[in-house]
Amino acid sequence: MISTRKISALAISALLVLGLAGAAAQEAFTPPSTPEEAVRMRVATMRENGALLRTAGMLTGAEAVAAARTILDNYAELPDLFPEGSTAGSDALPTIWQDWASFAAIIEAGRSAAEAALAAAEAGDIAGYNSELGTVMRTCGQCHQQFRS
Numbered sequence: 801m802i803s804t805r806k807i808s809a810l811a812i813s814a815l816l817v818l819g820l821a822g823a824a825a826q827e828a829f830t831p832p833s834t835p836e837e838a839v840r841m842r843v844a845t846m847r848e849n850g851a852l853l854r855t856a857g858m859l860t861g862a863e864a865v866a867a868a869r870t871i872l873d874n875y876a877e878l879p880d881l882f883p884e885g886s887t888a889g890s891d892a893l894p895t896i897w898q899d900w901a902s903f904a905a906i907i908e909a910g911r912s913a914a915e916a917a918l919a920a921a922e923a924g925d926i927a928g929y930n931s932e933l934g935t936v937m938r939t940c941g942q943c944h945q946q947f948r949s
């Protein structure tokens with residue numbers, strides 16, 4: 801017979817495995833291999849961010865943590881979703897690659913605000929979380945104005 805203690809040890813190791821799988825899934829980002837794939841991936845990422853940010857300000861607790869983490873992951877991936885010259889079938893302007901430093905700086909401003917939003921959400925500081933999300937949202941318009949046709 802399996803003892804209760806053994807069962808809970810099994811449950812804990814199952815949880816650990818799930819936790820590791822979750823962490824691995826988050827890290828398993830494969831950069832696009834063609835310009836077409838890059839356009840598809842960034843459009844999907846942009847839409848996901850847009851959908852998340854429409855409701856993120858109403859979230860608290862674990863839901864706020866999850867939203868901030870997804871936005872952070874998405875911003876961290878953005879530089880890889882804009883390989884040089886990937887403008888076919890896209891609203892991305894060629895100025896992105898002529899002024900990559902400015903483009904990358906806007907992404908970094910959003911990424912670091914998302915990181916701060918995540919830390920605030922984890923600390924239960926919802927006011928801080930919302931204020932950082934506001935900073936993330938300002939980067940959307942800032943970049944679109946400059947780098948999207």
Ligand code: HEC
Nearest residue numbers: 839843846847849850890891892906907939940943947948
């Ligand atoms: C660093 C620049 C940059 C940032 C930051 C940025 N975007 Fe974008 N976004 C773009 C570019 C460039 C395109 C055009 C992509 C394409 O067509 O290849 C785009 C396209 C979009 C689209 C249109 C997707 C479609 O259906 O074609 C949406 C929606 C969008 N962005 C939402 C957002 C939101 C919401 C944020 C902020 C959370 C954001 N973006 C932040 C550069 C940016």
